Structure formats: structure tokens, C-alpha cells
Amino acid sequence: MHHNSPTQNQKNSSMFITSEFTTARNLFPYNDIHKWLSYGHDGKHPGCDEYYFGRREFSFTLENDVYLRYKSFKSASALEHAIKSCFPYKIDIGAVYSVDPDKRHAYSQTGTNVFTPVERELVFDIDITDYDDVRYCCSGADVCSKCWPLMTVAIKVIHTSLKEDFGFKHILWVFSGRRGVHCWVCDPKARRMTNEQRSAVAEYFRVYKGNENNARKVALMGYSLHPFLARSYVDFLKGFFEGELQANQSIFSTKDKYDKILEMISYEDIQSELREKWEKSANRSSLSEEAISLVRWEQLKNTLQSKKHKAPTLRMCVEEIVFTFTYPRIDLEVSKQMNHLLKAPFCVHPKTGPSRRVCVPIDPNNCDEFDPLAVPTLSQLIEEINSGGSKMGVDDDDDDTDSSLLGKSIKFFRSSFLGPLLKSCKVDPSFI
Structure with a gap:
């Protein structure tokens, strides 16, 4: 034209x-x-x-x-x-x-x-x-x-x-x-x-292997991290996840957010236990979204730690959650x-x-x-x-x-x- x-x-x-x-x-x-x-x-x-x-x-x-x-x-x-x-x-x-x-x-x-x-x-x-x-x-x-x-x-x-x-x-x-x-x-x-x-x-x-249809998007093989992944986790990922990411995204603060994380746990009874606890406390807390998110993260870690002896597949669950949210997606x-x-x-x-x-x-x-x-x-x-x-x-x-x-x-x-x-x-x- x-x-x-x-x-x-x-x-x-x-x-x-x-x-x-x-x-x-x-x-x-x-x-x-x-x-x-x-x-x-x-x-x-x-x-x-x-x-x-x-x-x-x-x-x-x-x-x-x-x-x-x-x-x-x-x-x-x-x-x-x-x-x-x-x-x-x-x-x-x-x-x-x-x-x-x-x-x-x-x-x-x-x-x-x-x-x-x-x-x-x-x-x-x-x-x-x-x-x-x-x-x-x-x-x-x-x-x-x-x-x-x-x-x-x-x-x-x-x-x-x-x-x-x-x-x-x-x-x-x-x-x-x-x-x-x-x-x-x-x-x-x-x-x-x-x-x-x-x-x-x-x-x-390559660590991030999932897609939008997978609850678990990261698969860390075995019961210990490869040295490269271990260094990345200790030096960069863990601190960022528990610090800046929680402060900026408050990833446990609401049900639609924490449900995605609970789905990464392979045992439904643990999912239900944490979900019930968080739903009951949802309307009673005077904490900020960031503070709520940090409290729930500690509760999740403590729960998984106490269940590890019963469920060996949970041993890397905390690390998998951290990697899912923070590892480079190349x-x-x-x-x-x-x-x-x-x-x-x-x-x-x-x-x-x-x-x-x-x-x-x-x-x-x-x-x-x-x-x-x-x-x-x-x-x-x-x-x-x-x-x-x-x-x-x-x-x-x-x-x-x-x-x-x-x-x-x-x-x-x-x-x-x-x-x-x-x-x-x-x-x-x-x-x-």
C-alpha cells in the first residue's frame, strides 16, 4: 500500500x-x-x-x-x-x-x-x-x-x-x-x-528439568549434591532464598503460593499436615507477609527434618525447593x-x-x-x-x-x- x-x-x-x-x-x-x-x-x-x-x-x-x-x-x-x-x-x-x-x-x-x-x-x-x-x-x-x-x-x-x-x-x-x-x-x-x-x-x-505441568521441576539425584551444586547452594542459593527472595516475593504468604511448594513434597500426609496448620493460622497472624513466609519456611524445614528417617526420598526436598526457586534457568x-x-x-x-x-x-x-x-x-x-x-x-x-x-x-x-x-x-x- x-x-x-x-x-x-x-x-x-x-x-x-x-x-x-x-x-x-x-x-x-x-x-x-x-x-x-x-x-x-x-x-x-x-x-x-x-x-x-x-x-x-x-x-x-x-x-x-x-x-x-x-x-x-x-x-x-x-x-x-x-x-x-x-x-x-x-x-x-x-x-x-x-x-x-x-x-x-x-x-x-x-x-x-x-x-x-x-x-x-x-x-x-x-x-x-x-x-x-x-x-x-x-x-x-x-x-x-x-x-x-x-x-x-x-x-x-x-x-x-x-x-x-x-x-x-x-x-x-x-x-x-x-x-x-x-x-x-x-x-x-x-x-x-x-x-x-x-x-x-x-x-x-542442567538442573531445572520440569515444565509448567510438573509439580517437581528440579530433580537432584541421590542423597548428596554434586560439588558444583553444593557450592552454589551454600555460597549463593540458600542465603538468597531465605533472604532477598522471601523479602521480595513472600512465597509462603498465601495459599495459592504455598500450595505450589507443598506439591513438591512427595508425601501427601506431610502436605496435609502443613496445609492444615497454615490454613488455621491464616487469619490470626498479625505478622507481615514476609514474616509469615519465613515462619512457614522454618516449619516446613523442621517437619521434613523430623520425617527423614521414615521417608528417605525427603532428604533432598529442602534443597529441591530452593533450587526450584533460585537456580539459573539457562x-x-x-x-x-x-x-x-x-x-x-x-x-x-x-x-x-x-x-x-x-x-x-x-x-x-x-x-x-x-x-x-x-x-x-x-x-x-x-x-x-x-x-x-x-x-x-x-x-x-x-x-x-x-x-x-x-x-x-x-x-x-x-x-x-x-x-x-x-x-x-x-x-x-x-x-x-
Whole structure:
């Protein structure tokens, strides 16, 4: 359908796109992204592959959901030119392929299957929507200060394991821009994993195995926890469950909430005993919802403890409840396949509107301090540029960036992730 003259909405959209283009031109750190994804293949070291970056897949999502896959660029300037020309709403990063993704059709005509992914960061995707059955403040894409700590705990559990159990050092955590977090593991042994190896790592983290039709969504095998799970339980999950989660969600405070928990207990007589006790006290308590929830949690634990000798299957019930509510719910399929795409850091969430937030890095060592609601929005960045408040050149390492909205995020990316990564590339030839 064609219109002779633009509508007001189209005019507003055009103005917004022009402003967003200015933001992309000024703030996206092209050189930093190029340095990261080149991994030292800059031609200055023996054995460098000058075509390495050019074999990396990028995908662009354009206006009206036009989706362009298998784009590739020889340099940071070529990437910058393409972004300024195409003006994508979203930028995704894929694998490094055996040949230039842009020329894959030419190679396919030879009759040989030479176009295949050969390297890709080990990635993880955790979305708050997968916790909808254990959060009562929000649902769907909504997120607030009461449920975001679920993401914080997920970062702590996975980051600690990646470092201590697998020995990875170069790990980048990024806010997805709306409702979750992404993790990029960039060590050489992670980037060169086969799909089978990636699946094995993903399965290592699999604990949450249920669906909405299962009362018990977590199955902890045996009568003791795997060392990784035991460490996660003691260091992160138990304290969070009995502290922040109870304070924010009060998961035992009402019948519809505690009934879901009682169903996780495999003995109906214990369920009935606790349910009857809680129903009788429901209208007599002057305690707050949080206090009621904590009292009932202690009653449940004490009851299960007293029955363990009669019912061996109850030995891990407390832990199963805690894991059900707090353990990271990873989209495992994202981690298993080398050719999976993941949104680039420093782009914005693709949902339309000026309130889109930037995908900024998260410091895993201080993730308790991260507030997703305080992340700069696109409209704020546009306003900053239009007011002349942003003096930074994002590809100038010497600029004082702290005063700009994205300054601290870019500075953290450079100093805590990119700098150590590039140093490893220089001192260890096997790294590249």
C-alpha cells in the first residue's frame, strides 16, 4: 500500500530514526568490537590470520523486521560503514566460518560443503520470563527491583563455575537490554569447542528439568549434591532464598503460593499436615507477609527434618525447593550450537520506541549493584547528544568518558574485559 503523503506517525518515526542514526554514529564502539572479535589477528604476530575477522558472521535486523544474515566485514571501518548505511534495529554476532559468509553461495556451487562454523564463543542466555512461576511482582517481559536479583544470582552461580570448574578467564556478561543477561566466554578453548563439547557444558548446568505441568521441576539425584551444586547452594542459593527472595516475593504468604511448594513434597500426609496448620493460622497472624513466609519456611524445614528417617526420598526436598526457586534457568539450546546468534553489546533492544535500553556490560564481581532500570535508554542518549552533553569519542581510549551516560560502561568493557583479553593474545600465541 502506498500513501501520497506521510502520516504524522510516519513523520514521528522518521524523526526518531534520524535521531537514532545520530546515536549509532556517535556512540557505538566500532573499534572496540573489532578488536574484541579479532582476538589478536591484526597482522602483527606470527601466525595471524588477516582474514579472521572477515569470516565472522553478523546479522542485521532492519525496520519492518527485515532480517539480513551472513553479513561479513573486513575491517572496523567496513562494519561502521554498513551499520551507518543499513541502520539496523538490532545487531547479532554469530560464528567465525571456514569461508567468508558473504561469499558462501560461490563456495556452495563447487559441490563441496566448505561453509561451516569453525569458531565461536561459548554463550549463555538467561531470560527473566523463564522465572514467571516463581516471581509474583512481574510477568512476561516486565522486570523490577524485586525480581531482577534472580538474574544477579544466576550470574554469580554460572560465573563462579565457569572460572573454578572450567578454568575460563575471559568472560563477558551483558544486560540483554530488557529482561535478561547474556554471557560470552572468550577463552580459546571455549571458542574452539565442538557442538558436542558445548552440549556437554550446557548439560553440566542442567538442573531445572520440569515444565509448567510438573509439580517437581528440579530433580537432584541421590542423597548428596554434586560439588558444583553444593557450592552454589551454600555460597549463593540458600542465603538468597531465605533472604532477598522471601523479602521480595513472600512465597509462603498465601495459599495459592504455598500450595505450589507443598506439591513438591512427595508425601501427601506431610502436605496435609502443613496445609492444615497454615490454613488455621491464616487469619490470626498479625505478622507481615514476609514474616509469615519465613515462619512457614522454618516449619516446613523442621517437619521434613523430623520425617527423614521414615521417608528417605525427603532428604533432598529442602534443597529441591530452593533450587526450584533460585537456580539459573539457562536456555541450553543457545549454548549447544556453534552457529547460534546473540545480540551484540552496546546495541539496543529491538522493541520499538525511545525507551529501549542499551545492552551494557555487567561487572560479575559487583553484579549486586547493577540496576537494569537505570541503564540509559535510546531517548536519553539522543537527548544527551542533542544537548551537547556527550563529548566522548567512543573509539578514543584517552577521552574522559565517565561523565557521559555510556562512559562508565565502555570504560569497564575496555579495562576489565578487552584489555586483559588483548594482553593474553599478545603474550600467548596459542590464544589467537
